[in-house]
Amino acid sequence: MGQKVPGGIKTVDMRDPAFRPLKLELQALDYTKPSRLDMLLDMPPASADVQVQHSWNNDDRSLNIFVKEDNKLIFHRHPVAQSTDAIRGRVGYTRGLHVWEISWAMRQRGTHAVVGVATGEAPLHSVGYTALVGNNSESWGWDLGRNKLHHDGKNQPSRTYPAFLEPDETFIVPDSFLVVLDMDEGTLSFIVDGQYLGVAFRGLKGRKLYPVVSAVWGHCEIRIRYINGLDPEPLPLMDLCRRSVRVALGRERLSEIHGLPLPASLKNYLLYQ
Secondary structure: OOEEEOOOEEEEOOOOHHHHHHHHHHHHOOOOOOHHHHHHHHOOOOOHHHHHHOOEEEEEEOOOEEEOOOOOOEEEEOOOOOEEEEEEEOOOEOOOEEEEEEEOOHHHOOOOOEEEEEOOOOOOEEEOOOOOOOOOOOEEEEEOOOOEEEEOOOOOOOEEOOOOOOOOEEEOOOOEEEEEEEOOOOEEEEEEOOEEEEEEEOOOOOOOEEEEEEEOOOOOEEEEEEEEEEOOOOOOHHHHHHHHHHHHHOHHHHHHHHHOOOOHHHHHHHOOO
């Protein structure tokens, strides 16, 4: 499955049309997006002000990192040798479903590029190059280069993610992907190129968790963009009906709502306007 690269390792790239059968197979297994997640992703994205509220925290970072003045969604790491540096997001989540996008250029990842969540107690700096997120019991991380999950790394072995990878395969994580934190279910998951990759971590209920990344590449710049959130309460019937109509039409035919024999106010509601 995939193309050979030096060393006999095959690459799995979800953007490659050759993997369309794999995507269909995954969708038939446990890799279908949960319904609440599907609904959240169908909603308009959060406003620019809300995105800034959920961005990187310049007061909760390694000293080798700073949040850019001209774009609060991006941090920059200084080129410090033999150092691993991390930063937390501004908001810690205890309830609800939350999705954010991480944009991290593949060429700026280096040997240890880890994305995940952490409590307020997780360390944000380490000497040397390491998978800092996930190295103790206070954080959970996905090593993008090694396709490994880390939690309490000093005591627990890492696990392969996505779980469908064979031993001779490596998964290509593109420049941008989604992180899915469900504090009501207590799970952390990821979405790559629209494909839900399944649950990475469970057992997160009862904690306050922040977005976090740890990096080693000098001058790397990583953006966080909060997509949206859903409270744990049941959705109003109007919202559920809107979702049913949008699903029945399909994303490609949403423009046809304008031609439906409905009042303008209802059309606007269906279009989130």
